[in-house]
Amino acid sequence: MEQNKIPQATAKRLPLYYRFLNNLNQQGKKRVSSKELSEAVKVDSATIRRDFSYFGALGKKGYGYNVEYLLGFFRSTLDQHEVTEVALIGAGNLGTAFLKYSFLKNNNIRITKAFDADPSKVGTDIDGVPIYHVDELVEQLDGISVAILTVPSSEAEAITEKLVNEGVNGILNFTPARITVPQHVRVHHIDLAVELQSLVYFLKHYPLDKE
Amino acid sequence: MEQNKIPQATAKRLPLYYRFLNNLNQQGKKRVSSKELSEAVKVDSATIRRDFSYFGALGKKGYGYNVEYLLGFFRSTLDQHEVTEVALIGAGNLGTAFLKYSFLKNNNIRITKAFDADPSKVGTDIDGVPIYHVDELVEQLDGISVAILTVPSSEAEAITEKLVNEGVNGILNFTPARITVPQHVRVHHIDLAVELQSLVYFLKHYPLDKE
DNA sequence: AAAAAGTCGTGATGTTATTCACAAATTAAT
DNA sequence: ATTAATTTGTGAATAACATCACGACTTTTT
Structure with missing residues (x-):
């Protein structure tokens, strides 16, 4: 309802990211890079990094993204707490x-x-x-x-x-x-x-x- | 297979136009303007004219488009002649x-x-x-x-x-x-x-x- | 026959989205 | 400790799309 600066194209990809992160988390994976993510969801890795960047600096250089943290972040962003x-x-x-x-x-x-x-x-x-x-x-x-x-x-x-x-x-x-x-x-x-x-x-x- | 200059966004709308023109034709309508078309398919009229223009000058100024002609044109463009x-x-x-x-x-x-x-x-x-x-x-x-x-x-x-x-x-x-x-x-x-x-x-x- | 209304096709402009490419930071290897 | 390898985040460039706005032409009305 608030920070209205997320591009629509990005918003459409969020559910996709969310689902894939869920899979990773269930597999017990702890970290993931934009490159890996890219291969899995078939979206260019630069696009993924750009998409994430609209929400702030969620990753760590040289490391990638922490699956659990990212997942939690998306959960709240996608309003997964209310039905x-x-x-x-x-x-x-x-x-x-x-x-x-x-x-x-x-x-x-x-x-x-x-x-x-x-x-x-x-x-x-x-x-x-x-x-x-x-x-x-x-x-x-x-x-x-x-x-x-x-x-x-x-x-x-x-x-x-x-x-x-x-x-x-x-x-x-x-x-x-x-x-x-x-x-x-x-x-x-x-x-x-x-x-x-x-x-x-x-x-x-x-x-x-x-x- | 040939004239590869039609934008993908346009190509995605073609089936929609085609279907609507079919309806019009069955209703016996002879002419249609980009404005009417726009209201029916919910696409900006300038976008429709632009889309059509990639295939040449299909309409007539002050008149609009001839339904039957346009339909025939799309039929062949969309390869409706071969199953x-x-x-x-x-x-x-x-x-x-x-x-x-x-x-x-x-x-x-x-x-x-x-x-x-x-x-x-x-x-x-x-x-x-x-x-x-x-x-x-x-x-x-x-x-x-x-x-x-x-x-x-x-x-x-x-x-x-x-x-x-x-x-x-x-x-x-x-x-x-x-x-x-x-x-x-x-x-x-x-x-x-x-x-x-x-x-x-x-x-x-x-x-x-x-x- | 002239004027008014309607409509296309498109150059120009604006908007949105994607991708490149690289400095900065981190991790991993030697 | 140093060096090499990763990987992010983003400014800048590019690409794709949508829309404005208007001249040119046609049809309709008066």
Whole structure:
């Protein structure tokens, strides 16, 4: 909420660093250099050092970074001490994949409620997350401010409106629809078809052979 | 394969433009301006004009763009005339979501084979795509050069190696693992946990209220 | 037929992100 | 103790992208 000088590109890499440091720590590794980190997460080592430097001098010259210290630092930076509740709208295949995705359990983000239109799903739970009917969205949302949208694209706009009215200010949108939201709401788009198409486009037009 | 001057950022937006133009065309719309397009796909209109300009002068001043013409142009640019075959490795929830994702049917990308380790899935099909056992990967891959990786992350590295050996040069990796590949192989990462975490991070640190 | 409104394409500028390259500091080796 | 090898943190250079702003041209209106 405060030191607003961290570049967005850096912010996007933080979760990646965090996860990898966690691995290292569990392996009992005590120190790590930007070079090692670079090979593991496939980010240039200078970029990693630059990224870290926005948070101050976290490393030691000639030594590298202390894994435990760095991990603790990221934990607090990424607000891992307070749990963020997330709602998932649309418990189809993609939604279910999210509910079962164990990597989310490593950090303090919890999908606490799911919603679906299918009556046979309503009342059940997936991996402990209860499924409500989408018509109950307004009553059940109850202060949750982040939502994952994995519904058919035809539903996207209408549901988004409800979410926003209920105070949601962050939406992870897996729908191909480009939803319209007020200025204060942040939407991140992930469009599976676009990702696949653009990969294919790159392969055809930007061969990597000796780039 | 040729005019290598299109910026990557532009290339990533092409599928988005293409899809939207398709919608317009189906609605019978004959012309469209960069301003309209901008509102629909949420990309600045100057950026859209700039993107299009890399392909030449496609529009007409005071008029805008002819939908049909533009669509035809993109169709050939995105190589929509030849089918690209894609293999999907891992037919779990996420993989199944892909197989059922109808937006992929609008373009000439086809997931033609799926692979899974679960014997009860092998031999069946999902939406017409046959499922083979992962052990048959080498025999069945058979010239396919693009793969979607939706397996547990513990399997990622081993399967990647097989894929690369069989000539795959494009991988869409949904695994949190940062896989290692030879230089000529292009990997696009989509990490669901990272996406969610970074959205949460942005919400906490970059409130949008009046940005 | 003239004026007004709309729109592209792009040079110029601004912004953000990446990478180079090296002094300073530390650790490890001899 | 000295020397050699590491490795950070960062100023400076480069690269990639986005946006502004406006001339030129087209369409629409009066």
